[in-house]
Amino acid sequence: MSEKIPVGISACLLGDKVRFDGGHKRCAFAAEQLAPYLRYEPSCPEMAIGLPTPRPALRLTEIAVGKTALCFSNGQGEPVTDEMQTYAEKRIAALHHLCGYIVCAKSPSCGMERVRVYQPDNNNNRKEGVGIFTRELMAQMPWLPVEEDGRLHDAALRENFVERVYTLHEFNQMWRGGLTPGKLMAFHSRYKLSLLAHSQPDYREMGRFVAAMADWSSLEAFAFEYRQRLMDLLKNLATRGNHTNVLMHVQGYFRPQLTSKQRQELAALIEHYRQGLQPLLVPIAMLKHYLSEYPEPYLQQQRYFEPYPEALRLRYGH
Template sequence: MLDNPLPKVGVSACLLGQPVRYDGGHKRDTFIMGPLSEHLEFISICPETGIGLGVPRPTIRLMGNIEHPRLVGTADTSMDVTDKMEAYAEQQSRQLNNLCGYILKKDSPSCGMERVKVFNASGKNPARKGSGIFARILMQNNPLLPVEEEGRLNDVVLRENFINRIYVLQRWHRLLWNGINAASLIEFHTVHKYLVMAHSQASYQRLGRLLSDLSHRDLELLSQDYIAELMHTLKRRVTRQRHVNVLQHIMGYLKKSIDSDDKAELSGAIASYRRGETPLIVPITLLRHYFRRHHDAYMERQIYLWPHPDKLGLRNSI
C-alpha cells in the first residue's frame, strides 16, 4: 500500500479531462490537473460508465424522496439505475479503503457531494438538498476520508484544509501499516499538536485525555476513536486569529535562542499576517529559518510547520 509515497486520491474521471460525460465531454479542472497532479496519485472513477452507461448517454437525475431519491432518466423515468449505482458504490467504496482523499464533481446526481438537485415525483420543483448516490455511499462507508468537490476547492482555506487532511490520513495509514503501538500513537499525537490546536484547542485536549492512560486499554478500539475525533476536528475552518495563536506559541520555543532584533522581526511578521498584509507562509518561513539555526527536536517534528509540499503553494494565499 505505501510503496508509492504519493497519497492516493479518488477523483471523478471527468475532472481529469476524461471524455466520460453524458455528451462525450469532460470538465477538466486546472488546479487538479496542474499543481495537485504532481503530488497526488489520482484514482480515476466514473460511476456512470462504471455501471455500464455509455458515452454519449441519456441524462439522469435524482427524483422522489429527498432522503432516498431514485436515480432515473430525465426524459424516461422508467430508466431507473438506482440499484445498480448503489451496488457499484458499495463495492467500489469498500475496495478503495487505501485512499487518502476524494475529489468529486459538484452537482452530479452520481458524484455530487451536497446541494444536488432532487426533483419531486412529477419531475418538478427541484430542491438542492441531495447528494449523488455514489458520493453518499462513498462518504457513509469511509467516514474518515477527506472528501471535497472541485468547486469548493476554489476557496483557498478549504483547499489547504483538504490537502492537510489528505496527508494526515496518509500518515495514519502508514502508522497502521507499520503496526500501531502505544509509543507510535503518542508520537503521532505529539507531532500533530500544533496542527490540531490551530483547529481546536479543546479537541487537542480531548485527544490527549484519550491517550492519557494506554495501559490495559484496547489499542485498536481506542485508535479508532482517536482518528475519528482527529479527522473530524481537522475539518473545522481555521481562522487567521487561530493561526496567530499557534504561531505565537511556537515562537515561545525560540525565546531563549534568538536576540531581540530577531524577536522583533518574527513578531512583526506574525502581526503583519494577523492584519492580512502577508500570507501565512511568511511567518512560517521565518520560524523554520530560526529552527534551522537553533535546532529544537520537538519543533522540527511539528507537522504544522511542514504539513504538505511547499511547491503546492497552499499557504501563499491564506
C-alpha cells in the same frame, strides 16, 4: 512521505470524456498541480454500471420523504438506483486504502452536497441531495477527506483538503507499519501544533482522549476511534486567530536565543499576519529559519511547519 498518495477521483475531472454529453469537467488543480504528488484511481460510476456516453442525463427524484431514485431526466427508461447502489457498495469496499476522494460537484452520482432533488411530476427541485456513489463513500469511510471540484477553487478549502489527505496518508503508513502505543503517541505529538491551529477546544479534548489510551482493551479499536476524531478535528478550517496563537506559542521557544531586535521583528511579522497584511508563509519562514539556527527537538518534529509539499504554494495567499 515521498511516495505518491492514493486518492480517488471522478474520471471526468481528469479530462476523461465520460459525461452524459460526451464531454468532461477537467479540474486543473487536480489534473496539474496535485497530480505529481497523488496516484489517482479514477472512475465514473455511471459508465461503470454500463451506461454509454453520450447518454440521457440522470437526476435525483424524490420518491418518498427522505428517499430518492436515480432517474433519467427525459422520463424514459427505468431508474438505475439499485444498479448504482450495488456498484457503489462493491467498489467502495475495495477503496479503504485511499487517503482522499475528489468528486464532481452537482452530479446525481458523485455530488457531495447541494445536488438538485426533483419532484417526480415536474421540474421543481431543492438543492439538498447527495450523489448516490458519494453518499455511500462517506457512509462507509466517514474519516475520508472528500471534496468537490468546485469547492477546490476556494483557497482555504483547498488547503484544508490537501492537509487532511497528507495527514491520513501518514497515519495509514504508521498503521501499516504495525500499531504500538509509542507510535500512536509519537504521531499525535507530531501533529499537536497542527491540531491547535484547527480547533483549540477539540485539541484539548483530543489530548484527554490520547491520555486515556491505556484504558482501551484493544489498541486497534483505539486507532479506529483516533483516526475518526483526528479527521473530524481537521475538518475545522484553521483560522487566522488560531494560527496566530500557534505562532506566538512557537515564538516563545526562541526568546532566550534572540536579541531584543529580533524578538520585536518576529513579533511584528506575526502581528502583520494576524491583521491580514501578509500570508502565513512569512512568519512560518522566519520561524523555520530560527529553528535551523537554534534546533529544538519538539518543534523540529512538528508537521505544522510543512504539512504538505511547499511547492504546492498553499500558504502563499492567506
